[in-house]
Amino acid sequence: MEINWVSVVCPWKAFQLHVLPLLFLLVLLRCSSPCQCVVDLDPDDKALLLAFKSRVQDPSQSLSSWVGTNCTSWSGLTCENRTGRVVSINLTNMNLSGKVLPKLCKLSFLEDMNLSHNNFTCPIPLCFGNLVSLKAIDLSHNRFLGVVPDTLMRLRNLKELVLNGNRDLRGLVPGWLGNFSTNLEKLDLASNSFCGEIPESLLYLKPLKYLDLGNNNLSGNLRDFGQSLLVLNLGSNQFSGTLPCLSASAQSLNILNMANNSIVGGIPTCVASLQALTHLNLSFNHLKYAISPRLVFSENLLVLDLSNNDLLGPLPHKIAETTDKSGLVLLDLSHNQFSGEIPLRITELKSLQALFLSHNLLTGEIPARIGNLTYLQVIDLSHNLLSGSIPLNIVGCYQLLSLMLNNNNLSGEIHPELDALDSLKILDLSNNMISGEIPLTLAGCKSLEFVDFSSNNLSGTLNDAITKWSNIRFLSLAQNKFNGNLPNWLFTFEEIQTVDLSGNKFSGLIADGNFNISVKFNKRDIDRMSREPFVAMPNLHVRVSVVVTGSSQSSFDYHLSSTVGIDLSNNLLHGEIPQGLFALQGLEYLNLSHNFLDGTVPGLEKMSGLKALDLSHNSLSGQVPGNVSSLKDLTLLNMSYNSFSGFVPKKQGYWRFPGAFAGNPDLCVETPSGRCETESIPMVPGKSFHDGVVEGPISVWVFCLSFFVSFYFGIVALFCSARTRNYILHMKV
Numbered sequence: 001m002e003i004n005w006v007s008v009v010c011p012w013k014a015f016q017l018h019v020l021p022l023l024f025l026l027v028l029l030r031c032s033s034p035c036q037c038v039v040d041l042d043p044d045d046k047a048l049l050l051a052f053k054s055r056v057q058d059p060s061q062s063l064s065s066w067v068g069t070n071c072t073s074w075s076g077l078t079c080e081n082r083t084g085r086v087v088s089i090n091l092t093n094m095n096l097s098g099k100v101l102p103k104l105c106k107l108s109f110l111e112d113m114n115l116s117h118n119n120f121t122c123p124i125p126l127c128f129g130n131l132v133s134l135k136a137i138d139l140s141h142n143r144f145l146g147v148v149p150d151t152l153m154r155l156r157n158l159k160e161l162v163l164n165g166n167r168d169l170r171g172l173v174p175g176w177l178g179n180f181s182t183n184l185e186k187l188d189l190a191s192n193s194f195c196g197e198i199p200e201s202l203l204y205l206k207p208l209k210y211l212d213l214g215n216n217n218l219s220g221n222l223r224d225f226g227q228s229l230l231v232l233n234l235g236s237n238q239f240s241g242t243l244p245c246l247s248a249s250a251q252s253l254n255i256l257n258m259a260n261n262s263i264v265g266g267i268p269t270c271v272a273s274l275q276a277l278t279h280l281n282l283s284f285n286h287l288k289y290a291i292s293p294r295l296v297f298s299e300n301l302l303v304l305d306l307s308n309n310d311l312l313g314p315l316p317h318k319i320a321e322t323t324d325k326s327g328l329v330l331l332d333l334s335h336n337q338f339s340g341e342i343p344l345r346i347t348e349l350k351s352l353q354a355l356f357l358s359h360n361l362l363t364g365e366i367p368a369r370i371g372n373l374t375y376l377q378v379i380d381l382s383h384n385l386l387s388g389s390i391p392l393n394i395v396g397c398y399q400l401l402s403l404m405l406n407n408n409n410l411s412g413e414i415h416p417e418l419d420a421l422d423s424l425k426i427l428d429l430s431n432n433m434i435s436g437e438i439p440l441t442l443a444g445c446k447s448l449e450f451v452d453f454s455s456n457n458l459s460g461t462l463n464d465a466i467t468k469w470s471n472i473r474f475l476s477l478a479q480n481k482f483n484g485n486l487p488n489w490l491f492t493f494e495e496i497q498t499v500d501l502s503g504n505k506f507s508g509l510i511a512d513g514n515f516n517i518s519v520k521f522n523k524r525d526i527d528r529m530s531r532e533p534f535v536a537m538p539n540l541h542v543r544v545s546v547v548v549t550g551s552s553q554s555s556f557d558y559h560l561s562s563t564v565g566i567d568l569s570n571n572l573l574h575g576e577i578p579q580g581l582f583a584l585q586g587l588e589y590l591n592l593s594h595n596f597l598d599g600t601v602p603g604l605e606k607m608s609g610l611k612a613l614d615l616s617h618n619s620l621s622g623q624v625p626g627n628v629s630s631l632k633d634l635t636l637l638n639m640s641y642n643s644f645s646g647f648v649p650k651k652q653g654y655w656r657f658p659g660a661f662a663g664n665p666d667l668c669v670e671t672p673s674g675r676c677e678t679e680s681i682p683m684v685p686g687k688s689f690h691d692g693v694v695e696g697p698i699s700v701w702v703f704c705l706s707f708f709v710s711f712y713f714g715i716v717a718l719f720c721s722a723r724t725r726n727y728i729l730h731m732k733v
Contacts, residue, residue: 039071042084044106049074049086051103062094078112085109092138093117102127109133116140116162123147124163129154140188141165148173153180164190164212172196173213178205186210190233193217203227213237214257222263228252235259235281243282245270252276259305260284267306269294276300279548283307283332291316299323303548305332307356314340315362320349327351329548334358334380341365342381347372353554354378358404362386366405371396377556380404382428387411390429395420401556402426406452410434414458419444426558430454430476443468450560454478454500462487471495474562479503486510486573492517497564502591506571510592512578520564521584565589569614573597577620585609593617593638601625601639612636619643624667629653640664647676 046069053063062075071079071086078088086107097119104113105127111134121143128137129151136159145168152161153174158181163169170193177187178201187202190212197220198213204226211225214233221241225232229249235257242265246253250273259281266289267282274280275298283305290313297304297320304319315338320328328349334356341364342357352373358380365388366381376397382404389412390405400421406428413436414429424445430452437460438453448469454476461484466475472493478500485508490499497520516522548554566581569591576599577592583606590607591614600622601615611633620642628634629652637654641663648654650670654661661667668676 039079039081040084041069041071041074041077041079042086045084045086045109048103048106049077052101055098055101057097058094060095062091062096080109083109088112090114091118095119097121100125105130107131112136114138115142118142120144124149124152124169126151128152131155132157134158135183136160136162138162139166143167144169147171148177150174150176156181157183159183160186160188162186162188163192164188166192169193170195173199173202173218175199175201178202183207188212189216190214191216195219198223209252222258225249231255233257234261237261239263243268243271243287246274250274255279257281258285262286264288267291267295267311271295272297279303281305283309285309287311290314291319293317296320299326301327302329304328304330306336307332308335310337312337312339314338315343315346315357317343317345322349322351324350329554330354330356332356334360336360338362342367342386344369349373350375352376353548354556356380358382358384360384364388366391366394368393370394373397374399376400377554378402381408383407385409389413390415390418392417394418397421398423400424402558404428406430406432408432413437414439414442416441418442421445423447426450428452429456432456434458436460438463438465440465442466446470448472449495450474450558452476453480456480458482460484462490464489467492469493473560474498476500477504478567482506484508486568488514491515491521491566494519496520497560498562499565500567501571502567502569504571506568506573508573509575510568510573510578510581510597512580515578515580515584518584519586521586523586563589563611564609565591565612567591569593569595571595575599577602577615582607588612588633590614604628605630607631610634614638615642616640617642621645624648624652624654624661627652650674 049066053066065073065075071077071084076090077086079085080087087109088111089107090112092114095118099122100115100120102125105125108131110131113131113134116138117140119142123146124139124144126149129149132154134155135157138160140162141164144166147170148163153176161184173189173194173196178199184205185207187208187210191214193216195217198218202208202211203223206227208227209230211229212231212233215236217238219238219240222239222244224244225246226248230252231254233255236259239258239261241263243258243263245268247270253274254276256274256277256279260283263282263285265287267287269292272295277297278300279302281303287306287309288311291311293316295316296318299321301320315333319331322328329351331349331352331354335358337360339361342362344367347367347369350373353375354377356378362384364386366386368391370391371393374396377399378401379397380402386408387410390410392415395417398420401423402425404426407430410432411434414434416439419441422444425447427445427448428450431454433456435457438458440463443465446468449471450473451469452474455478457480458477459481462482467489470493473495474497476498479502482504483506486506488511492514494517496518564586565588567589572595574596577597579602582602582604585606585608587607588609588611590610593614593616595618597618597620599620601620603626604610605626608631610631612635616638621644623646624639624644637657637660639661640659643666644661644664645666648667648669650672654669655672661669670676
């Protein structure tokens with residue numbers, strides 16, 4: 001709760017002296033109610049503010065209340081109780097733009113100025129240094145440019161200086177920042193373009209509690225800080241050297257972020273002496289060596305992120321103290337070189353909500369007691385060497401939102417009991433050796449949005465459990481042993497954007513209809529339009545993020561970057577291609593290759609978002625579908641090895657895709673020069689003339705063998721004839 005002290009002048013009836021206590025109480029009650037108190041704005045300050053208002057762009061009319069003389073009705077202002085002078089101006093997030101006029105610098109009683117989250121575009125006014133009463137200034141998240149003016153060193157009462165989020169603020173961090181004010185507690189210069197080293201004066205500024213220099217271009221070796229800090233953020237810079245111990249902040253430091261730098265060496269055990277630490281992020285550095293068994297953090301630590309380094313050796317058996325009511329909430333050791341088994345003691349981190357151990361060299365089985373971590377929302381053990389089956393006990397993680405076990409050596413079957421994870425949004429078991437069928441009980445996982453079972457040994461038909469995944473966005477069952485007909489409900493999901501069933505044994509027809517339900521398939525996303533070279537179906541990226549607040553509560557989110565596409569290639573499908581499939585405006589990728597489809601190809605003109613189309617290796621016939629010159633994003637086209645026929649004029653635009661009609665001997669494609677090229681090449685796909693030369697010696701050997709065999713049987717046949725035998729013997733005599 002924020003309390004603003006405002007003195008007021010209120011009309012009251014006269015009371016006698018003996019009722020003054022009652023009067024005082026009534027004044028408090030009356031002035032605590034809104035719209036009842038009046039503070040007359042100083043006329044000089046009013047004129048200055050109106051001049052400022054007249055020159056600033058205010059499309060949202062945020063300053064429309066700046067009328068009259070009552071200070072309390074002017075949005076963003078606080079006035080001194082007796083004089084009416086402006087002591088605080090808070091214009092944060094009012095969609096203001098333009099330049100900050102020097103008129104504002106004449107508000108000589110101003111103690112707090114907040115212009116954050118607007119669009120001011122100008123250098124920081126030099127005259128701000130005249131506001132000597134300022135205690136806090138916040139210009140963050142604007143477009144201020146240039147350098148920090150030296151005139152600000154006059155602000156000797158300043159406690160907070162916040163300039164983060166102004167990308168055009170550049171130059172060196174001024175050396176005077178460490179000694180201009182003996183009251184400075186907070187300095188935030190993050191997300192700008194400052195360069196050079198940290199001024200030495202900042203290392204010893206005793207009052208400093210909060211220092212944020214993250215996301216700049218600062219460099220130099222890391223040095224220790226001599227004051228008792230609460231927050232230190234040096235992340236996303238170019239710092240080098242080894243980690244300092246920060247012993248002066250051993251009992252105070254809550255947040256330490258040095259991620260995304262070039263820090264080398266190991267993690268010193270003295271870091272564990274930071275007893276008040278709640279957030280530690282050392283990710284994206286060049287840390288190496290094994291983690292010492294003596295590196296055990298206190299139970300206050302909520303977030304530990306050591307990901308994307310070169311750490312090796314076994315996972316630590318104990319990384320932090322834990323109690324029933326406190327302990328780690330997020331542990332990220334992914335993208336390192338840790339080896340060995342996952343220690344059982346990791347299942348004792350009862351407060352854990354997110355566990356990231358992916359992209360390591362971990363072996364053995366998933367701990368059977370992982371279900372004891374009942375607060376877990378994210379498990380990512382992908383890209384390791386884990387074996388065995390998925391432990392049944394994992395259903396104890398009933399709050400699980402994301403389970404990623406892909407790219408391991410897991411085997412066994414999918415447990416029917418996984419339906420207990422009814423909050424699950426992401427389930428990725430791809431690239432393992434899991435067998436069996438998809439259990440019908442998985443219909444209970446109604447929250448699923450991303451399912452990837454590709455590259456396993458799964459079999460059977462597609463059952464109706466999948467129909468219950470009404471929020472599904474990505475579904476891949478590719479490279480398995482599924483069979484049977486494609487169900488009619490396959491494309492009836494409203495949020496679906498990718499369906500990949502390639503590399504199976506699905507047969508029958510592609511059912512027509514129900515293609516108009518998916519929003520992504522039918523509506524082109526202008527934001528996704530790109531002229532960059534198109535990469536086909538493997539364009540998939542899932543980024544899971546977990547944010548932990550100071551109250552140890554985490555928020556889960558994920559971003560799915562995937563082609564809007566359908567891949568039914570390498571199956572046993574036959575019949576004609578449904579008309580509705582070629583009317584999907586939002587579809588970017590369609591692969592029906594290596595099937596037994598026949599008939600003609602529907603027109604492509606409605607597929608305005610199409611980037612890749614592969615219909616090769618089927619039995620399609622007739623004329624090539626109409627003009628593709630209007631499909632500006634189409635970069636990949638393959639209709640080879642079919643039975644197309646006729647003449648394709650160059651105005652249809654197919655000449656842009658050389659080789660797209662190879663293996664269609666009855667088809668003629670007109671080139672830009674007006675020449676007609678017959679698209680017939682050797683009957684065996686992938687064989688060229690030079691391939692034939694390589695196989696020449698084998699062909700000659702086969703020819704010689706067949707000649708001698710034929711000659712031998714011919715001689716035998718001749719001697720089997722009596723007339724021929726007598727004729728030959730007669731000639732010999």
